Amino acid sequence: MKKNSQLTKIVLYQNLGFLGIITLCFLDELLKLPALIFSDHAYAFVYRWSTLEMLLVLAVWFLVSMSTRRIMERIQYLEKFMRVCAWCRRINYHEEWVRLEEFMQQGFDTSTTHGICPECFQKQRAAIEKAREKRAPVEKAPAEV
Numbered sequence: 001m002k003k004n005s006q007l008t009k010i011v012l013y014q015n016l017g018f019l020g021i022i023t024l025c026f027l028d029e030l031l032k033l034p035a036l037i038f039s040d041h042a043y044a045f046v047y048r049w050s051t052l053e054m055l056l057v058l059a060v061w062f063l064v065s066m067s068t069r070r071i072m073e074r075i076q077y078l079e080k081f082m083r084v085c086a087w088c089r090r091i092n093y094h095e096e097w098v099r100l101e102e103f104m105q106q107g108f109d110t111s112t113t114h115g116i117c118p119e120c121f122q123k124q125r126a127a128i129e130k131a132r133e134k135r136a137p138v139e140k141a142p143a144e145v
Helices: 002-030 033-038 047-079 100-108 118-144
Strands: 091-093 096-098
Touching (some): 096 100
């Protein structure tokens, strides 16, 4: 929730900035600021130039807004990933690293137990058989002597 409000503020400030640029461009032409500051000559208000400036600013605003929206969507997508420690497999839950069992209890009110999936069972069975085969000649060797 906190990050979502920060992202909303970014978009708000961006839009206010572009509105400010458009307002300054329009006021610059309307109040004849260049003539007031630099000379006493009258300055003709040319709507075509100010309109062209505003259209260019609006085009840039549109491109920047679309890029910002896409970047923010990507950030929100990436922030939804659950962080799991690569070494101990603890899960970052509400800015606290907890064991998977605790996470399941707190996050989903689900008790956990241990088991073994069929693939891991086959791997473990094969490892046990391989270990027995290696041990078997060692056990028989002292009996023969």
